[in-house]
Amino acid sequence: MDEDRERLRRWRLVLGGADDGTETSLSKEDRGVDAALAALYDSPEVDEEGEPGRRAGGLGGSAPRVARWLGDIRRYFPSSVVQVMQRDAVERLGLTRLLLEPELLSAVEPDVHLVGTLLTLGDVIPEHTKQTAREVVGRVVAQLERRLAERTRSAVRGALDRATRTNRPRPPDIDWIRTIRANLKHYSPTLGTVIPDRLIGYGRRAQTVHRDVILAVDQSGSMAESVVYAGLFATVLASMRSLRTSLVVFDTEVVDLTELLDDPLDVLFGTQLGGGTDINRALAYCQGLVTRPADTLLILITDLFEGGARDQMLRRAHALADSGVQIVVLLALADSGTPAYDHENAAVLHELGIPAFACTPDLFPDLMAAAIKREDLSHWAATRPAQ
Template identity: 35%
Template sequence: MRPTDRWRLVLGRYADGRLPAAQHPDGLRYEAALDYLYGREYAGRGGRADDGTDGSDRDLSPGSLDPSAPSIVDWLGEVRELFPRETVETIERHALDRYGLTELVSDPEVLARIEPSEALLKTLLSLKGHLDPTVLGEVRRIVRAVVDDLRRRLENEVRQALTGRLSQHRHSPLAVTANFDPRGTIRANLRHWDADSQRLIVERPLFFQRDTRRIPWEVVLLVDQSGSMVGSVIHSAVMAGILAGLPAYRLRLVVFDTSVVDLTDLAGDPVELLMTVQLGGGTDIAQAVTYAEQIIENPARAVVVLVSDFCEGGPPSHLVAAVRRLVEARVTTIGLASLDGTAHPVYDKRMAQDLADVGMPVSALTPGRLAEWLAEVTAR
């Protein structure tokens, strides 16, 4: 970003007419995102409003419904997309503490009118520590609606990948449409070809048998609950709920910041899990990996999935050493820089490379792709 673009952000609306137009392709988005919040400062001090008036006819006092509740959801999403984590935290703190915007998501009647969405859920989880207890019932309703929708969309895909892969060599007497073997069926029924009608008469359809894993694998899901990971936390909760219901896996669910909390008891209830997590704070990934090392019973049949942005708050060498110990103990590991529907992560690439160098590959996966990966590594 050019110096003049930076000055436009500093000066806000007073840059118009004094500085050249923003050269950065997202310059106008940056300016609009900051003006949405800090433009209130001008009006509050008698500055000029956007329409050229002195702002006295507009109610921009903290807690008003101008702008409307849905726009603050869009605005917070825009801020998270445009700015780095430290800047987002500062902007959100100003919005909460200086301008009182939490009132827009602290009114039960307002929340009751808003359509549940993943974007709204992210906002509510980010602000959960500041919400009035009177809205928690509506918050829980929104959490459940979004979780149920995500689970409906993901469960079939995930379960199909994890409950057993099709065996290309064995057939089953069970007629399951998803397991139909078209080529084998044609070969087995060629003798029933009717030359006159040019049709193949299928007397014996064939269906693949699914491989099943009789000895459960240990899956330890370590989820970073820092503020930047809110999307991944939501999808991790849904993924944990699905995994908890599969007999082929024995799930341990752990969330962490600078503390480590084992939430395995809540793994089967994504709604309660999301109402429990506390987003924000520092990050001690090494401590979480060390905890996983301590609870694993059979390293050769264990998988550790680390969901994080890999912005380690402690000494990086401690994290690298902890991961190396897991790998040397024959634990299968993977680091996920994103576990949501977009798989477009922002993470510490240098830390991720250091972990990859000692045997923990780092990637960005959707829940469906994670399920496929789990099926691959546990199919032995």
């Protein structure tokens, strides 16, 4: 009986309105939940002028009502649900003012999508809100760094170590665990020890750059989430002395943000989301950065919808790969799943030996490690394929 009542209660909240057919009354708290949902989901989307249409409920036109609603949803729902409802409020009701007033912006639950929206707004954000926006973005970046930065450094260091393994190491550079494992067949019962026939260790590379990494990131509006994650990973990779990291962002223009890689916030606010896409122009710029093709890894993050010279773009990608540059195309660097992308361009690049697939941020450290070791990345394309 209690299960039936709970089921009806949930249906009442899902359907909304008193005439929903459940004939179920709500408690005072549930009426608050219902009102918060109704303000958003019982409302039509924005009209042609971008203003919310007429509705029985809704958030109205006043900042105090929006602020109360933000407080209500944080009270009634977990953080993950709050983030979804905030995105829906911006998209369905055109409430960009959520992000244009410091009082409201400070009440918003920050996440990657919010950061992407703030970057999209760019110069539209008023001066008196920019500091609050920077603080909100900073909170998200700090969360992402705690989640991803050390994993990335660890994976890349391990890959670089394995890539420089040698059978003639100096004594301080011997990898004793792998050496013992490789020489177990030479165990001497008489001496009670392993007699190493082959030493395994690491080459000296403490002050040398072992790989050049170029991240070229499409900053068209559809790539917002990927831009946020790519900016963070670029700053992490740039902190490693064994890598020479460059960050290039592009739409129809190309901007080199490498000098900003000391600060992820400077990187993100240096992007300008929106506009068209000229991948060919971006690849031409990246060609100019390549000085050691065999030691260069180019990660091109784009949905491959080329607005420039498609044939030139494909020929340029082919030329880079033929010169020895290792190219990986990420159709998205995001948690949101397989993206929309240009299937034809992805197929042609695949024929050229250039893999194209989507990648989640949590998998990116392992992807970097595999690429540095020059492993076959076909299994990555199989797990998150360009279908």
